[in-house]
Amino acid sequence: MCAISCHAVDEKYTFALRKIALIGGMDDYVAVSSRELGETLEMSQQSASKRILELLDLNLIVRDLGARKQRIKLTPAGIEELKKEYNEYRRIFELTDHITIHGTVKDGMGEGGYYICQKGYMTQFEKKLGFQPYEGTLNVSVDKEDVGKLDVIRSTAGIAISGFTDDGRSFGGVIAYKAKIRNIDCAVVVPERSHYVDVIEIICQYHLRRTLSIGTGDRVDVRVNI
Amino acid sequence: MCAISCHAVDEKYTFALRKIALIGGMDDYVAVSSRELGETLEMSQQSASKRILELLDLNLIVRDLGARKQRIKLTPAGIEELKKEYNEYRRIFELTDHITIHGTVKDGMGEGGYYICQKGYMTQFEKKLGFQPYEGTLNVSVDKEDVGKLDVIRSTAGIAISGFTDDGRSFGGVIAYKAKIRNIDCAVVVPERSHYVDVIEIICQYHLRRTLSIGTGDRVDVRVNI
DNA sequence: ATTACTAGTGAACGAGTAT
DNA sequence: TATACTCGTTCACTAGTAA
The missing domain is CATH 2.40.30.30 (Riboflavin kinase-like)
Incomplete structure (x- = not known):
C-alpha cells in the first residue's frame, strides 16, 4: 500500500498542503511568500517558513527559490496525501449506501x-x-x-x-x-x-x-x- | 455567515471530528472509549479524553456519558465544520472550470x-x-x-x-x-x-x-x- | 473497566535578527 | 524587500494516578 512510509502524515502538514492547493499549487508552481502563507495558515512568517522547509523535507512540495519570491508546487506524494483526506470526506458525506x-x-x-x-x-x-x-x-x-x-x-x-x-x-x-x-x-x-x-x-x-x-x-x- | 465565532476551528479539532464521523458519529451516537479514540487519533488515552472535553466545550459534539462507555455524536455545528473542509477539497479536486x-x-x-x-x-x-x-x-x-x-x-x-x-x-x-x-x-x-x-x-x-x-x-x- | 485530574516534559511557536 | 536562523516562552502532550 505504501512504498516508503506507512505512518500517516501529520494533520498540520495536510492542512498546509490543502491551503497551498487552494491557491493553485496543484497544477503548477504558485508564487507565495512565507508571510502570505503565514497569513493563510494563521501563523507567523517564521513558522510558515519552517513549515515550508518541513514540507520540502517530507517531499510533499517542491520549491523554486527565485531571487524575489519563492514558488512552490505540490509533489505527486503531496497530492496523494490530500486525496486520502478527500476520500475520507467522501465516505462521510457522499456515502449513504x-x-x-x-x-x-x-x-x-x-x-x-x-x-x-x-x-x-x-x-x-x-x-x-x-x-x-x-x-x-x-x-x-x-x-x-x-x-x-x-x-x-x-x-x-x-x-x-x-x-x-x-x-x-x-x-x-x-x-x-x-x-x-x-x-x-x-x-x-x-x-x-x-x-x-x-x-x-x-x-x-x-x-x-x-x-x-x-x-x-x-x-x-x-x-x-x- | 457565522453567528457566534468567526475564527476557523483549529485543525486538530476538525481532525478529531473527521475521525469520529468516520466511525459513525454523524448520524447517531457512537460508543467509543477515550482509549479507542486515542488509537485512531494516534495519541494517548489521556489526550483523547481531553480532546473530547474540548470538543464538548466548543459544542462540536454531544456526549451520553453512560455507566460503561461514553457515546458521542457530532452536533450540527460539528457537521458544518466538516462540510467546510469537504467543500475545500471539492474545490481542489472536482473543479476544473x-x-x-x-x-x-x-x-x-x-x-x-x-x-x-x-x-x-x-x-x-x-x-x-x-x-x-x-x-x-x-x-x-x-x-x-x-x-x-x-x-x-x-x-x-x-x-x-x-x-x-x-x-x-x-x-x-x-x-x-x-x-x-x-x-x-x-x-x-x-x-x-x-x-x-x-x-x-x-x-x-x-x-x-x-x-x-x-x-x-x-x-x-x-x-x-x- | 472506565474517565479525567495533576504534574512534568518536550515540541511548536513567535520575536529578534542575520543574510 | 525576501528567507531562515537562534532563543525564550508557552502550551499541548504523556505518565502517573484518583475516582
Missing part, C-alpha cells in the same frame, strides 16, 4: 471481458453474487468528473473473487461490487491490482445491451452498493 | 419564477449575462447526491444581481451562475439569502422545454461554470 457512477456505454467487449469470462471467475461469481453472469461484460466509460468515485468504491471491501491458474496461465484476483443499472442487478468488476482506469466492466445475469436497449454512446447511471 | 448538476425537470414555474421575471431583475440579466431571458424559469429538482454541489457553487463568486424595490415591494438580490444545458447557454439563479434548496431555477434566452423537447420528469445535466 451507494455511489452513482455516470458514464457512457463503450464499444465492444474489452480486453477485460475475455478474462472475466474465464470459468475460474464465473463459478465464483455465481456463488458469491447470486446470479449466473451472461458471458460478456458491458464496458462503461466513466465521466471524467466521476473517475474519483472509483477510488472511493475501491476503498470499500467489495466481494473478493480469488485468482487462479488455468492451463499454465495465471489469472489475478478481482473484486466485485454489487450494483444496479436501471434497477437491474449487476456487478462492477475490477482487477485487484491496477489503478487509475476510467472504464468499468459490468457483469449481469442478462445481456444488458439487449435487455435495456442500450448501445455504444448511450449514457448510463451505475448505482454501486458499498 | 465547471460542475455538472444532475437532476429532473420539475413541474411548472415555481414561486421563484414569478420573482425572477420582474423587470428589475430582467434588465440586469440582459446586461450582465449577455442574453435577454425568456420570461419563465426551468425548475430542476437536483438529485439528492448532487445537492452538496450547490454549496460549492455558492462558495464561488457568480454574477451578482442587485435587489430593488418596485411598487413598495422589495426584491432581494440574487446570484446568477452561467451554465449550459445540452450546449445551450443559460444561467442558474439563486437567491442571495436562503440555503439548503434542492431545486434550481434556470433562465435562458429560449424556452428550454420547447427548444430541447424536454418535459416534467425528464433527466437533465446542468453544467455550471465556476
Whole structure:
C-alpha cells in the first residue's frame, strides 16, 4: 500500500498542503511568500517558513527559490496525501449506501471481458453474487468528473473473487461490487491490482445491451452498493 | 455567515471530528472509549479524553456519558465544520472550470419564477449575462447526491444581481451562475439569502422545454461554470 | 473497566535578527 | 524587500494516578 512510509502524515502538514492547493499549487508552481502563507495558515512568517522547509523535507512540495519570491508546487506524494483526506470526506458525506457512477456505454467487449469470462471467475461469481453472469461484460466509460468515485468504491471491501491458474496461465484476483443499472442487478468488476482506469466492466445475469436497449454512446447511471 | 465565532476551528479539532464521523458519529451516537479514540487519533488515552472535553466545550459534539462507555455524536455545528473542509477539497479536486448538476425537470414555474421575471431583475440579466431571458424559469429538482454541489457553487463568486424595490415591494438580490444545458447557454439563479434548496431555477434566452423537447420528469445535466 | 485530574516534559511557536 | 536562523516562552502532550 505504501512504498516508503506507512505512518500517516501529520494533520498540520495536510492542512498546509490543502491551503497551498487552494491557491493553485496543484497544477503548477504558485508564487507565495512565507508571510502570505503565514497569513493563510494563521501563523507567523517564521513558522510558515519552517513549515515550508518541513514540507520540502517530507517531499510533499517542491520549491523554486527565485531571487524575489519563492514558488512552490505540490509533489505527486503531496497530492496523494490530500486525496486520502478527500476520500475520507467522501465516505462521510457522499456515502449513504451507494455511489452513482455516470458514464457512457463503450464499444465492444474489452480486453477485460475475455478474462472475466474465464470459468475460474464465473463459478465464483455465481456463488458469491447470486446470479449466473451472461458471458460478456458491458464496458462503461466513466465521466471524467466521476473517475474519483472509483477510488472511493475501491476503498470499500467489495466481494473478493480469488485468482487462479488455468492451463499454465495465471489469472489475478478481482473484486466485485454489487450494483444496479436501471434497477437491474449487476456487478462492477475490477482487477485487484491496477489503478487509475476510467472504464468499468459490468457483469449481469442478462445481456444488458439487449435487455435495456442500450448501445455504444448511450449514457448510463451505475448505482454501486458499498 | 457565522453567528457566534468567526475564527476557523483549529485543525486538530476538525481532525478529531473527521475521525469520529468516520466511525459513525454523524448520524447517531457512537460508543467509543477515550482509549479507542486515542488509537485512531494516534495519541494517548489521556489526550483523547481531553480532546473530547474540548470538543464538548466548543459544542462540536454531544456526549451520553453512560455507566460503561461514553457515546458521542457530532452536533450540527460539528457537521458544518466538516462540510467546510469537504467543500475545500471539492474545490481542489472536482473543479476544473465547471460542475455538472444532475437532476429532473420539475413541474411548472415555481414561486421563484414569478420573482425572477420582474423587470428589475430582467434588465440586469440582459446586461450582465449577455442574453435577454425568456420570461419563465426551468425548475430542476437536483438529485439528492448532487445537492452538496450547490454549496460549492455558492462558495464561488457568480454574477451578482442587485435587489430593488418596485411598487413598495422589495426584491432581494440574487446570484446568477452561467451554465449550459445540452450546449445551450443559460444561467442558474439563486437567491442571495436562503440555503439548503434542492431545486434550481434556470433562465435562458429560449424556452428550454420547447427548444430541447424536454418535459416534467425528464433527466437533465446542468453544467455550471465556476 | 472506565474517565479525567495533576504534574512534568518536550515540541511548536513567535520575536529578534542575520543574510 | 525576501528567507531562515537562534532563543525564550508557552502550551499541548504523556505518565502517573484518583475516582
